[in-house]
Amino acid sequence: MRECIYLDNNATTQIDEEVLGAMMPYLTLYYGNPSSMHTFGGQVGRAVTTAREQVASLLGADASEIVFTSCGTEGDNAAIRGALAAQPNKRHIVTSEVEHPAVLNLCKNLEKQGYTVTYLSVNNQGQLDLSEVEASLTGNTALVSIMYANNETGVVFPVEKVGQLAKDYGAIFHVDAVQAVGKIPLNMQTSTIDLLTLSGHKIHAPKGIGALYVRRGTRFRPSMIGGHQERGRRAGTENVPGIVALGKAAELAQYHLANVSGERQLRDYLEQTILTLIPNTVVNGHPIQRLPNTTNIGFKYIEGEAILLSLNQYEICASSGSACTSGSLEPSHVLRAMGLPYSVLHGSIRFSLSRYTTQTQIDRVLEVLPGIIERLRALSPFNSDDSSWLQEQELAVLAK
């Protein structure tokens, strides 16, 4: 297996060694079913209880409010479908144009089933307009679903202000916090959030495990029907090793939250040096209201995919847009919603750091990147905003 300088942590993260150590015995020795009556199963049940407490503690929630799921996508689906099913007479949903496909495509699907969906716009720094949020709400709004932080730009939404508005109109408030958990301190005790999604593989646990926070008293119907697991909120024999891993990852995330300033400093150093060394570069997203680990940079007049391939030759992993849309060569829906010009839309790269990122790694990126950009720009068919080809492309994007 090849190793790389891994700056794609918003796509997925390395499993922490302690997390792996914690889950291993539950793949081998302790294979009992947590619902079994015998002691062998019972000890496994206790491990699930501990993990539930660890996840609850990271969120400032009660353990009874945590439902384990298979991933962030399942959490988003369960939250949205569960909140809608519990309020069959309300047929309106409010979300944003920049959500992850787990929310966006589900909402598009729900429109076909007769729901009306308002997709809130963002400005050119990726921010919501609170007056637009308020204007969108009605007594028929069943649910407001917005992300805490954007996976592509790292822009953080004013979640509590949106939640307050949702409450004023009697709507259930769901937050996709897949990118925020472990990067921003969260406390459900003082929050307006009713339902919150998180995913293990973004916080150094394995893929295939996640959790949904369901505030006590929230109207919610389960999507997965079967046994009594997760207090009837998500049937199916528990993914015990995954759950134990998520619990440990949550405990470690809570510990590391105190040190995110180191990550932020490295991110700022990377970003500032790129902006200084390389002409015609811009940061996409609000400069301050952003996750500490993410920078999305537009390198004007070149294709992001070409930059990625060149970085890959130096064993540097970054990304353009989100993992699930990259490969399609369609410009990112998030950057498009921000109304960025064509030259930036196509030449944007996301670097996302983790607690494992080192100064040496960032220095290596800064050593090779200016040369890559210079070479690619020399080959580019358009290298200024006045090129007629570029102007045609701008018009084509606007027409879409």
Ligand SMILES: Cc1ncc(COP(=O)(O)O)c(C=O)c1O
């Ligand atoms: C904001 C956001 N929501 C949801 C998901 C989906 O999570 P999972 O990959 O665990 O299904 C992701 C992962 O890319 C994400 O970034």
Ligand code: FES
């Ligand atoms: S599934 Fe990860 S970015 Fe979309």
